[in-house]
Amino acid sequence: MNCTHPMTGKGADGMSHKTRNEVIHSFQVNFFAMSLLNAFPWDSLDREIMTTTTSDIIMEILQMTCLHPICLKNPPSLKYRRRFLTELIKRHEMLAAEPLDVLYEALGEVMCAQEEDVCYKTYLLPTGDAVSLAENVAVISQGTTGLVTWEAALYLSEWALENTHLFKNKTVLELGSGIGLTGIVVCRSSSLTKYIFSDCHQTVLQRLKENISNCLTNCDSNSASVCVEELDWENVSDEQLQRIQADTIIAADVVYDPDIIAGLVRLLSRLLNGKVHEEHPDVYIASTVRNPQTYDCFKKELEMAGLRHVVMKDSVAHVFPYNRASSIEMIKIYV
Structure with a gap:
């Protein structure tokens, strides 16, 4: 199928x-x-x-x-x-x-x-495989929006399906993994070395682990090492980042709240400035632009931190159903 x-x-x-x-x-x-x-x-x-x-x-x-x-x-x-x-x-x-x-x-x-309170959304991959994710019925639940799948995660997953070569033999860190769609799709479709899911909300981390277990355990297409990290952008240590040592960093719908932008940009700066990695990792962030002012603030913070970005213009095949009218932008960030 x-x-x-x-x-x-x-x-x-x-x-x-x-x-x-x-x-x-x-x-x-x-x-x-x-x-x-x-x-x-x-x-x-x-x-x-x-x-x-x-x-x-x-x-x-x-x-x-x-x-x-x-x-x-x-x-x-x-x-x-x-x-x-x-x-x-x-x-x-x-x-x-x-x-x-x-x-x-x-x-x-x-x-x-x-x-x-919990239901399942199932996404069918081009191979015919099904990715079934447990998520909360309510968009906001237990003080977080991280228990549902958002549109930029679907877009990033589609982009990853068309760019599996970018993940080959790489250690990938995902920031703000939520309930895990993008990472599970990447693990199911790419020849990775390691994939690190991360989030900071305890309930989200628990749901994330359950979805990973359900979707990746005994999966023939997944030969990568997979782990889940509790990652607090404001308090992450150099030791934790050294241990992660990611070649590629991805994130979807993490730019939605002005209060967290500064912490996100500081973390990206640490990851890209060479102090915790021998080589600069590739960083890709997909965002649904709900509030242009918030998104512009993110780009200005990147510029102030000495980080540049380029908008990814790749066209992607429509694999998953979601609102295509939404304004979704994907950028690559570099020094």
Whole structure:
């Protein structure tokens, strides 16, 4: 199963029309990533429904989403599955076909179940492998935003999939790993020497370790040494950085709070100024620019610290579903 978005044909009306298999695949990818319901190709499904009097495509979508083994083991949130099934039933009722009992049974099960604080988002890699991450249902939970996956992490993961050569035989340090998507994708796709996940929030570190264990243990594609470091940007010692000795440093969505920018830039300066490394590491940071003033402040702090940057213009293949309208910028930082 290829997770990249396939090319679609053009209909006589000039609109892009997905094939039946593309529609089903798109539903699966978006469902497991818990995309907003308006991101699903409902119009394409409606066109398929209009050309048949059977429930076959609805049943196939159900089998590839709510009844799929991934969902049974690592389910999206109950609220999300309720909304999804309700909309799927609405589309099915457009058919002049017999009621699909299994569809109503699936909705009945989730209606009776009790919501938990933790759900799973699953991202399908181009190889067909699945990365299932436990994350909190609430965006802000236990005083942190680090228990959910953010858009810049998805972008950085896509970029890493296209630039595996940059990680070959390297020791990679990730700052602010959160629940671990980017690092797990890099470890699953690149021939690393070592990957160091890091964060400073205890609850995030615990969730991170669980996701790493679930996604990387006994993974044939992962031959790298993997570890998790508690890394406080303000208080990290030279001894800890010496022990890490990273060749490549990456981070996603770490530039969001003006109060932490100075500490981040000081750490980057220490990593790049040659005092803790024989050679300057490569540093790549991807950011969703939510507040341009905050992001400009980060760039000014870099300049004041004697650090330069260049904006990475690489185009990346769309592998994961997320809001492409978001302004995401990736930079390489150097001395």
